[in-house]
Amino acid sequence: MRKLIFSLLACCMLAVNAAAQVDIQLHYDLGRALYNSLNTRPWVTTTVEMFKADKWGSTYFFVDMDYTDKGVDAAYWEISRELKFWKAPISAHVEYNGGLNYINNAFLGGAAYNWNSADFSRVFGLQLLYKYIQKNPKPHNFQLTGTWTLHFLKGKCTFSGFADFWREKHTDKNGKNHDFIFLSEPQFWVNLNKFERVNDDLQLSVGTEWELSTNFATRNGFYYIPTLAMKWTF
DSSP: OHHHHHHHHHHHHHHOOTTSEEEEEEEEEOHHHHOGGGTTOOSEEEEEEEEEEETTEEEEEEEEEEEETTEEEEEEEEEEEEEOOSSSSEEEEEEEEEESSSOOOEEEEEEEEEEEOTTSSEEEEEEEEEEEETTOSSOEEEEEEEEEEEEETTTTEEEEEEEEEEEEEEEOTTSOEEEEEEEEOOEEEEEGGGSTTSOTTOOEEEEEEEEEEESOTTOOSEEEEEEEEEEEEO
């Protein structure tokens, strides 16, 4: 599975051209410092992210990898395609989610609504999806997703992220059953090249991500996990 993830990532990166938006993020995760129950959680995560629009819609993917002193401990990726060759703001949406360490394959499909301001300083998306989770006791599920990006202070700051709510039958580490999961990861970035006397080619941003979740993975209840982060945009 690990070789498959690297191979798929390589294929996606080969397809990227100058019109795509690509970034690499480095996160220092503070979960172990805040929760005793997360005492084995890796400190470092990298994210590779790509978005590309074309005349038929758009393609988006990201790959997360968690690191310990022995190397890559976990990997997860999502890839989605939106198709629209009509004038209405509704797109068809298909998506795949999967990764290492007992993460079941998930296949999603449905409709997406997208809106942006004329200068793209504000972008919002909403998705209503059917979600098939392979090998789950109840594989047929749904997912509601919201995404947003806000640039402000003349591009010096960016507030972006997503929020997912979906149905998935699962059991936490205490043996308690759950049917629903909420996960959101808002990010706040300070974009250094938007400041005076900073070279435009310095595509470095510094900031933070906040993982907000309820009954996610094997956890019971609400968790707030911040990171300290850097991002380079290509």
